[in-house]
Amino acid sequence: MCNLAVLSQLLFFARAGGGGSSSGGGGGVVLFGIPMVIAISVSGFVKRATQSKMAAIAVGFLAGLLASLFYLLGGVVIFTLVAISALVGAIIGAFTDKISRFRKGSEAAQQAVRQAAAQDSAWNEQGIVNYATTVFNRFQYDWEWMDLPSIQQYVTPNYARHIGLMLYALQQMGRVNRMKNVAISEAIITRAYDDANDQNDCVSVSFVASANDELVDAASGAVLHRDTGEFGEQWNFVRSGDGWLLDSIDQETEDTAQLVASMQQFAAQYDMYFSPDWGRLLLPTRGELFKGGFKGTDINNHIIGFWTGNLLVQLYTYVADASNTDSATTYIIGQVNLPKSYGGILVERRDSRFLKRFRAPSGYKKVELEWGDFNKRYQVYATDENQVTSFELLNPSFMAWLYDQDIKVNIEVVDNIVYLYAKISTGEMRYGEMMDILQKSHKELKM
Missing domain, CATH: 1.20.58 (Methane Monooxygenase Hydroxylase; Chain G, domain 1)
Structure with a gap:
């Protein structure tokens, strides 16, 4: 071998x-x-x-x-x-096989499609592949131009809401994802289920493709990240009348199906949506926590949704300095986009050994608050001291409650975005705890 x-x-x-x-x-x-x-x-x-x-x-x-x-x-x-x-x-x-994980079921899926096609023209094998290819190419264009009304014509309502959230998040970050020179080298059916009730039918087409995939700053036109490599994806369709609607997209790089299913169920409890891997599209690059930028890392296990007051809320894992296995640190992060700005604020636990600071970050000043117990537990830095007193989370009762939680959470504010983050072990999933903290924070923010 x-x-x-x-x-x-x-x-x-x-x-x-x-x-x-x-x-x-x-x-x-x-x-x-x-x-x-x-x-x-x-x-x-x-x-x-x-x-x-x-x-x-x-x-x-x-x-x-x-x-x-x-x-x-x-x-x-x-x-x-x-x-x-x-x-x-x-x-x-x-x-090398970009869709090896999906290809395992392709032979059985194609046989199922041929059997179904004998009774139902919607199951025509070449017709399905051709339609999926058309959707694949059209989606690249619509995604780049953030044309949600066009996308809604060929995806399920549920998936359209998820895509809409992602596009909104990109807009909030001032980013555009340009997909140029898209070329498909392979398209095969890799999953199929023909039910007695047509509305339960589903089929998946896997693609091997390449593109000039650029993440661009919309204001300046600067390319933040570029990927020209080959990639593999499985596009999942569900039956709609005599046709098909796109219901989800699986990445070849994603984790196991069991993890995906449990995380999707968890997100749905809060009327939110889960994606195993959105790469660098929504990776922040501003502030102290994300100052490493795109260097060898991305965000994974991503949950997104709107909460009361149209606040965009996200929950995900992030590995800082992933290119260095000795110093790489994994965080779980809760993120809230607020309608007003607070400048730059850092609130760090004094017992967080991995966050020991000997001086304020560049552009920040150390701030002492009037509560003695708080100052013993936390150290605060800000770009504007006056903004600290107006930040709703910095009140004695909430910060005392936060300090007593099992998960050791720190806070960073970058203009109108609040990050609540904690160091976790590799492979550790503490989404339930962080979601509780996010909900408590949401109430304190009174938005």
């Missing part, structure tokens, strides 16, 4: 040039990179078309080998090294 970890290291070596002088490193990219990239691409295409790893490796290697012939001019040794890189690329392409 192929050791993909070793192959990945070889691929990295080929891209990096394997060391040496600065000029030699660039030559390494040319030497190894081109045939390997060709082999990976061709091998992946053949694998998707034939579902045969051996055929993919053979054809991918042949394509890479043909691209390597030019390197004979450099001698047999160089040609041999390049040919080996082509073989490595062919193997990587054959064993």
